[in-house]
Amino acid sequence: MADYRVPREDMQFVLQEVFRVQDDWAQFAQLADLDMETAVAIIDESAKLAEGLIAPNARAADEEGVQFRDGVVTTPAGYKENFRQLAEGGWVGVTANPEYGGMGLPKSISAQYEEILCSADISFSLYPGLTAGAIMTLDLHASDSLKDLYLPKLISGEWTGTMCLTEPHAGTDLGIIRSKAIPAADGSFNISGTKIFITGGEHDLVDNIIHLVLAKLPDAPAGSKGISLFLVPKFLPQADGTVGQRNAVSCGSIEHKMGIHASATCVMNFDGATGWLIGEPHKGLAAMFTMMNYERLGVGIQGLGAAARSYQNALEYANDRLQGRGAKATRATSKEADPLIVHGDIRRMLLTMKAFVEGGRAFSTYVGQQLDIAKYSGNDAQRQRADDLVQLLTPVAKAFITDTGLETTIIGQQIFGGHGFVREWGQEQLVRDCRIAQIYEGTNGIQSLDLLGRKIAGSGGKLLQPLLADIAALLAQPSQQLSSEYQQLADAVTLLERVTKQILSQVHSDENIINSVAVEYLHLVGYVCYGYMWLRMAAAAEPLQGERPQLSSKVKTARFYFARIMPRIHSLAATIADGSSSLYDHELGEF
Structure with a gap:
């Protein structure tokens, strides 16, 4: 495998010239001190970590994988030291609240950092990535006492976090989970149940792992409206934040997977483990979804x-x-x-x-x-x-x-x-x-249903309008060098609008239409979005080609995209036009 090289110039070009994020930062009080020089320095520093430490270890880590013995999970050689260096550099809390020790950086920058980490080693990236999700959830929904005790340790990378949603019988349909939370006299809860596919559920990188667990209270209403969210630590912290006694939570096994071998994917058993409610009762799914x-x-x-x-x-x-x-x-x-x-x-x-x-x-x-x-x-x-x-x-x-x-x-x-x-x-x-x-x-099928069913049909198509307005603003400033491509994007938008109206007109007469064409519709939107991205990049690159000749590749690649990739939308539109008929002609016994 070639040595990984962070695409620094392209990342800076996207941030500075294409989206001009520095103009946004100047308007926002919390980001007013951030400038492009700082953003570039952040990319450079994370690049050193990825290129010098994480990427060179990725293949060996994949070969070794994680090991499970007597309830203990061991990560591959090099992971523990690399995670320590990542944490000491403050990289676990890139976007986290500065009040608790985070960098407080915007997502537009952290997106570049996340790409760098994932290019270096996806398995390794999952440990800080899941922790970042736990940090955000706690910061938005936990009580002040929980935040004061747990956030500094998570943000510093001394502890890591997980998200415990899926159960053996309940994946996408979380409303039927069976994990229970029984109130205790001291205000805590006793959490019982089994969770599967838990990324980083058990490992040896840090001293404590903080699980965010979905479970149901005794009085919970049926379905997803009865789910609550709880914080369940592997070790119960003492008042001073140091690790105390072991909680009643354990790893039953790890999954043997097609890929991400160095990421511990665990079966987690909660046997009356002590936990604390995050947010309001029965509002756990909403808290997770924030x-x-x-x-x-x-x-x-x-x-x-x-x-x-x-x-x-x-x-x-x-x-x-x-x-x-x-x-x-x-x-x-x-x-x-x-x-x-x-x-x-x-x-x-x-x-x-x-x-x-x-x-x-x-x-x-x-x-x-x-x-x-x-x-x-x-x-x-x-x-x-x-x-x-x-x-x-x-x-x-x-x-x-x-x-x-x-x-x-x-x-x-x-x-x-x-x-x-x-x-x-x-x-x-x-x-x-x-x-x-x-x-x-x-799953990507669920994402497609979310887009077409909840976002498009649910809003009567109105939620599509801000995107179309952004594209229209670009098309109002045409490029002489790419006039044909600008027209292709305009035609693609017309096609997208026509297909959207076509689907919306069938929703009440065909109950299967959303489920039948959702994936094709999402791909149609995706190709239009990438066309918009390529013309934005080309428009930003055109005037700079004289001083930065390498940017001529942007203009040429935009042409390639519209010549060789954008035409896929016509096949998608033809498939969507079929509706649900060809999918539902078969009786169940005919498959």
Whole structure:
């Protein structure tokens, strides 16, 4: 596998020239002291950690995996020391509340940091990533006493956090969970139940693990409205914050997985464990979902990180590997063969990878920017508009970036040929590690239903309007160099509007329509969003090509995207036009 190199210049270009996030920061009181120089320094420092420590250990960690013996989980060699250095640098609390020791950075910056960490090693990134989610949930919903005791330790990386939702019989349908919480006389609760697929549920990186557990109180109403959220530590802290006695929570086993071998995925047993209520009774699912927009974008970024690493590896290999002869114009007459990169099919694959990686980087930053506006803006209308965009785009960010991420890792594997199928080159690990991102944090099918059913049909199409308005603002300032591509994007928006109206007109007459076309609809929105991203990047790059010649690649890749990838929307529209008929013609016994 090629040495990982953080794409510093592209990250800075996206932040500074494409989205001009520094203009937003200047308007927000909590971010007024942040400037681009600081942002670049943050990217550079996290790059040193990823390139020098985490990435070089990723393949060996995958080979070794996590080990489980007598209830104890051991992480691969190097993980404990690398996590210590990550924590000491303050990287666990990148976006966390400064009041408790966090950096308080905006999501637009942390999105770059998360991509860096995921490109270096997705398995390793999950330990601080889940902790960041626990930190956000506690900061938003826990009592002051719980926050004072737990947040400083989590933010410093002395302790880590988990999210305990899934049970053996209840995955997506959390309303049927069986975990129970019985009130105790001292105000705590006794938590009992079994949770599965718990990332980082048990490990040896830190002294204590803090579990956020969904369970039901004795008087809980049926369904999801009866779920409460509890904090359950592995060790009960003493008043001074030091670790006390062991709680009644244990790891029953770990999963043996296709990928992310160095991430401990645990079965966790709670046997009357002591826990404390977070937020209000029966409001636990709502509390969890306040951080889901961040978490689901984070999972999308996992797909992006794997894709970016795959592209780097494949590009280096295509330049070095000599195979066959290209056209006369590209032939290296002094060598016995030409590098792979001169061949048309290799270029097609590399440019597809580049289009998805750099398009995904821009899109994740765009969604991060909306999260920042929704969080920090003092203007109510601006904040609401950004929140509407976040609600619309979160399922797209999670599902589309991971779907195209897997496609990109597979393309990279294909460029390597037989070497992509064997372990020593690292490409097969990226495919395996990326695959889970389409499944957890809500499968991509569920994300599609969320987009089309809850967001589009639920709002009568109104939630789509802020996105279309942003695209219209770009199209109002056409580019001479890309006039054809601007027209293609305008036509794509017209197609999206037509398809949306078509679906909405069928909702009441066809009860199966949403479920039948949701995935295709999400992909249609995704390709339009990436087209918007590519024209934003090209528009920002055009005037800078003279002083930064490397940016001419942005304009050329935008052309490639519209010529070779955007036409996929017409196939999707044709599939959506079929409605539900071909899916529901079969009787159950005919499958």
